[in-house]
Amino acid sequence: MSAGWNSSTRAPDAEDIASCVACGLCLPACPTFRLTGRETASPRGRIAAMRAVDEGRGEVDGSFRTMMDECLACRACETACPSGVPFGRMVEAARAQAEPGRAPRGRLGRRAGLVWLLPRRRAVMTAAWVAGLGAATRLDRALPRRHGTARPPVRLRELARPLPRAQGDQGPAAAVLAGCVVSVAYRPLLRATMRLVAASGHRARMTAPGGCCGALAMHHGHPEAAQTMARQRIAEVDGADVVVVNAAGCSAHMKTYGELLADDPRWAERAARVAARTRDVLELDLAAREGSVGAVAMHDACHHLNGQGIREQPRALLRAAGGEVRELADGGRCCGAAGLYGVTQPELSARLRRLKAEAIAATGAPVVAVANPGCAMQITAGLAEIGAAVRLAHPVELAG
Amino acid sequence: MLLRPPSAADRFRALLDDEWVIDAPLERLLYGRDGSIAEGEAGLVVLPETRQEVSACVRLAAELGMAVVPRGSGTGLAGGAVPLEGALVLALSRMTRIVEIDEDVPCAWVEPGVLNLDLSEAVRHLGLHYAPDPSSQAACSIGGNVSTNAGGPHCLKYGVTSEHVLGLEVVLAAGEVLALGGPAPDAPGYDLRGLVVGSEGTVGVVTEICVRLTPNPPAVYTALCDFASVRAAGEFVSAVIAEGVVPAAMEMMDEVMIAAVEQFVGAGLPLDAAAVVLVEADGSPADVARQAAVVQRVGRAHGARMIRVAADEEERALLWKARKSAFGAVARVAPNYYLHDCVVPRTRLVEVLEEIGRIAERHDLVIMNVFHAGDGNLHPLIAFDRRNADQVARVAAAGRDIIEACVAVGGVLSGEHGIGLEKRDYMPLTFNEDDLRAQACARDALDPAGRFNPHKVLPGAARCGEAVLEAGHLPEGTWL
Ligand SMILES: Cc1cc2nc3c(=O)[nH]c(=O)nc-3n(C[C@H](O)[C@H](O)[C@H](O)COP(=O)(O)OP(=O)(O)OC[C@H]3O[C@@H](n4cnc5c(N)ncnc54)[C@H](O)[C@@H]3O)c2cc1C
Ligand code: SF4
């Protein structure tokens, strides 16, 4: 590690930085560049900033932090880049660098969530109950609230219904990640996933509800917390033939467990094994229930499209279930959810949210397929904002 | 730096919202480069959104004595948009409106920051497109295309940018707004439009452009021909054209390039070929069929091992994606590239390519080739790592050898990327003192104070009246 980096945490790799030839072919793919026209909000610019720090010509200062915070980590630039620049892991490392110097106000709250709460699965479930109670008693309305802010739809009635922890008794052993947000706010999806994975010939076993994969912490500059959560999940799922994940951000992240723990001799091997066995649920050979899904707008999660190359699978699944897939005319631009982006960059996030909601509404479909809880919250808020009555569902819920 | 008085940023903030005046050191640094290997330093960056704002910024720059460097998308390959000595960078990336489309001419008025491919997509439903298609078309701006007189694969048949620019609006150094030409054929008076096209930001800021739109061809034939030697591929290209066929495009890629690109696109390119030629013919179905037959026959005669014809639009797009990602994919070989852009007579193509191969060997470097073969526009790309000083010295020497080899067979310095900073000091190789003086006078006529993009294009500080044949030295702080 060289020059301007803080040696106490990870930093963007010099070879990764060198692989960018500054051709600019990624610029049009980048939502934040498109919205602002600023090089400081472009992938090439962000890499140039990393290069400057790496070469000691710049430092991790307020400008650096803003550039990295404005990034959605949607990785659309990776898909566009002919040089194969691994931007996703670079920006994660850059954010880890940017974290320590942050002003304490916003930082402490975030830190509490990412580093204290998420690695404690029981605390996550308790928090869910508190949130559910708040919603049920309408106490949450007393809290300060930004207009249109996306939040997890936690419902007491759902929380009280037990989840099926085991389903199916034949075929390969599939460990289904319960996850944090999904197991508190999208429980019907979890049920549908268990049902469909089992129906597709697996012995499906669910991990403990509330257990977070660590993606959120990793995206927001806390690699150590992410490592802790990775070890917890690995301990739970190692041994399964396949690890099934129904949230795009989580499947993308769990596939990087090998890299994340490469320097930990006790865990590296298991991490690599789990990563190699991780599949997004949409990558499985799924037996869709024959049905009449009808017109459905297709939203691609960035972490499916970019990095995992998952595009055709959900479409094929929906078609098999009688769906008529309608594409959005926005070229798959990020919806602006991007983890905590709505909190850290409310303005850019709101603009992207609105564009996405309008693109969905323009298809005229009564339902939109969304395969990531972050996107789902954002899109729900966006559709409400423009007053469009479009229902959301994961492809697995529609086809299962 | 030197040229910037302390309050410049504040003065510009009185003209534009804070977000659009970039002053922080790390942020300015990002505007120090374009797609080339030249690097300078921006004193300040402004991002105006309207012609009035451009004009006001240019006027203020004059008052503050700052040089102005216009910038589009910064994909230029000659260092044209690289600021020197703390100049003001005026970025046009917020001026992205398509102002008007006239289907009858057909033409469109666009702001300079509109991206080339975005324009074509915006008129696709009308059965039209914007013909000049640089390989960077997804990212480069129309303003940048006009200023470099960009070419592209399809310019073999359709002509380069200058043939598609009908009218221009330009802001000059004192902030005055000039309207040049328009959709009417043959405007009276001097063709100043022609002077601005290709001027690389040295005479003013282009703030609006009227471009010709081209009807989409009814039929297209795209084929990838694969050869066991570069010589055979080169001769094939000349032979097709000698048959009286002008394909829409004829692009060649050599072995090393094929390997790098294939890693990115996975288009099934033949990894064992010494060279491939991507040929495209378009027009009426009958005409296309005739051209395709010629390509097939001549291809066989020159030993094409395989001629892969794109079966549908999807396969065609994939083959073009392979071609158009070539420069970017170089990083899979080495982190930097130094690129030349000479044009040689088509009949000397093979000879020059072989010489380039020898130059690579002599300097112990990897040189990759991907280029517009139909018009003899070479793009030898020297792959290197700028952290290796010894290699950098060899790259510079090889670059000079390549240029000399091209000029020796009657070639010119640049086919389309422009002169900018990188090729500037080679200008005297192809222009004599009188030529250079005339060019300097033309430039001074529009920008008498030398406010716009100084140090670019003309060697030394060539100004009207003083001919400078000695290759000038690049200013301090420039990295080449
Ligand atoms: C991968 C790759 C492939 C390429 N392929 C081709 C190709 O096939 N053909 C080709 O011709 N080029 C090619 N280029 C080079 C480059 O894309 C073109 O030169 C393009 O026209 C530059 O546009 P830009 O918007 O990026 O301009 P910039 O790089 O920002 O600027 C280029 C020059 O124009 C000036 N300028 C920009 N906008 C204005 C304005 N509004 N008013 C006045 N001056 C202005 C700048 O000062 C500078 O001198 C390629 C580049 C890359 C990276
Ligand atoms: S990230 Fe890739 S596409 Fe973007 S400038 Fe760098 S090399 Fe080019």
Ligand code: SF4
């Ligand atoms: S990850 Fe997304 S927002 Fe960030 S630089 Fe890449 S394209 Fe832009």
